[in-house]
Amino acid sequence: MEQASTHTSSQSDVLPQVEDDIPLKVKLKRAERMRKYRAMALIAPLFLFILGVFAIPIAIMMWRAIDNPEVVEYLPQTAIELKNWDGQSEPTPELTAVFARDLVLAYKEKTASTVGKRLNYDVSGMRSLISRTARKFNRTQPVQATMDDFVKADKRWAQLRYWKTLKRASGSLTPFYVLNAFDMKINDEGEIASVPESQAIYSNIFWRTMWIAGVVTAASLLIGFPIAYLLANTSSKVSNLLMFCVLLPFWTSLLVRTSAWVVLLQKNGVVNSSLMGLGIIDEPLTMLFARPGVYIAFIHLLLPFVILPLYSVMKSISPAYMRAAESLGAHPAVAFVRVYLPQTLPGIGAGGILAFILAIGYYITPALIGGPQDQMLSYFIANHANSTLNWGLASALGAVLLVTTMILFTIYNRLTGASGVKMG
Amino acid sequence: MVEVGLDPLVRFKDVQKTYDGEHLVVKKLNLDIQRGEFLTLLGPSGSGKSTCLMMLAGFETPTHGDILLQGQAINNVPPHKRDIGVVFQNYALFPHMSVVENVAFPLTVRKMNKTDAKKQAIRALDMVQLGEFAERRPGQLSGGQQQRVALARALVFEPQLVLMDEPLGALDKKLREQMQIEIKHIHENLGVTMVFVTHDQDEALTMSDRVAVFNDGIIQQIEPPAELYERPANSFVANFIGETNTLCGELGQVNGTECAVTLASGQEIRVQNIINGKTGDRTSVSIRPERVQLSDQKPEDQNVFEATVIETIYHGNHVRVSLDVAGQSDFRAMVRSGNIHADLNPGHKLFVGFSQDDCRALDPITT
Incomplete structure (x- = not known):
């Protein structure tokens, strides 16, 4: 230069x-x-x-959530042949022949049960049907198996719906799990339809999750707002002590905190015996393994996440605004509503969205404190991932949570725009 | 401008204020504010002037004494019922409202309907030449524009009294001077009573009908600007308002309002006996630099000294000269550029002269 x-x-x-x-x-x-x-x-x-x-x-x-490898991998010839079948008429002889051969092969390699399990998600009874047919064909070794051979092995093959189920599961990708997460499925007519009322659980649980998260978020905001206000507006000595108390839960393990609530909230626990001792209630309240306990533990958990962003916003609001409003003739309550509150909105938004997103994904708290009617989506995700090993459905439910979170966050971003919260 | 004879609009009666119960921030304040006047509370930071303003606005409670507004004690009247407009240091414009909403705020909280409030707010904005910015947010305006909005907001509900707490402090010099004139004109046009707090003495002198000089929780002097500058009552005021030379000495022969002062160097000068002292009292004599004559020939003033030029600084329309006079090396003189009758090069010896009327014997400065 x-x-x-x-x-x-x-x-x-x-x-x-x-x-x-x-x-x-x-x-x-x-x-x-x-x-x-x-x-x-x-x-x-x-x-x-x-x-x-x-x-x-x-x-x-x-x-x-959309991967569907079982039929394609373990019944490879059948998967190809199923594509050529129109799915309405009787299965073709080519199809029955290769299906029988694939089944025998799968039986020998012990993969038939995996396929059976996958098909059983769709239509119950498929697991036993597949394993039984595979076992029989392994014994008889039919060369060119026909429909008759299948019906002989198990009467149920005479019904077209089992063949249709097989065809639905033959693609390498499937909307099955995602639809399942919304209580829907592709029926035998090939249309997307709601599952019968008796089998519909996930949309119910989704709305329950949203409701619980919404209630605890609103309650946390209501309780956290005055604390944040005090934090932002008292002497530094008081606010340091308060801040210490607010942050204290962060230094305790989540599991310990939740277990502590179990001890406190049980029928003969500290809370119930205190209330009875004070004569406020006559018989113990049911809080543990019920909705109230879940709310209480959740609010305790989420308060710091609400208080901190609120505090950060309130700290930056000069007391001169309230003074100005009052000097201009506004009653302190009017000044609060018209001048102070609107300026805390970024903090309310940030704290609320943070608490809500945390709440809809929390697992331990409802699992330990809630009853069967208080379990949230996360519980079912864990259940399908760990117990039933239906990973497809677990992933689909996880994706529902993820997408919900992202939608909420996008809305929040739109609403606050550039005036988002500055943390710390 | 000041309507004499009527009851004062505001009266501070023996007002005291302490925050910690140990130190008085305001010590026994008695002050009358007349209807329609522009009163400035001037003083260094911590002198109690802002506290007085905040007590008047209602944000602080006097520890002792009464504040009367139109003859009524207002100690227990909350700020929103006092009908006093306040312009704050950093304007305190509500950032989530547009400019016109800000200005209409005092009207809408008084239950005026929205359309009328907006109309009146626009009129107030027009008064400060900001009508076209009505729909903007305060954050999109410059400091000077925000200042005007704050002013419009404090005036729009036609309060009997407007308080301003160092409102021009955040503006640059040129804009500040412009706003000073503008506020003065608004005051003249509306006839509203204004109380203005500042630590800037130029501002106080430019704008006010009267200036109250605060120090140490006490009003040192309260006078119209010219009086204050020409006839400071004590050494603090003389030093705080404008520039002054201080010569320390002892009172000699006293002759009514005039007297002689013997300086530390042994020389004697004739001065005005403002402190009303008697022979032998210690005193500080104050002389404004622009009242000092510099000359190569011995002048005919009452007080004449030989002096040595230490430094000369050219300021365009005037020249500042530091001199060694009567053993004091910080003596300053100010000479208009077209009026120089002496060689002002450093080291040059010349005569300084000043008249007895310009020398004021005030309380001694303890150093």
């Missing part, structure tokens, strides 16, 4: 010309390159960490 400056003593706007023909932009890029590499190197560890343990697993989970 120094060379360049010697060439341009003039005051014109024209960029200085140097002997070499390298454009200035290229030179700038070169000069900045080291800085860019250094910045990238600093980010790299965290980036790789997040990619490895967060982004990729979530992507895999999402994929699981």
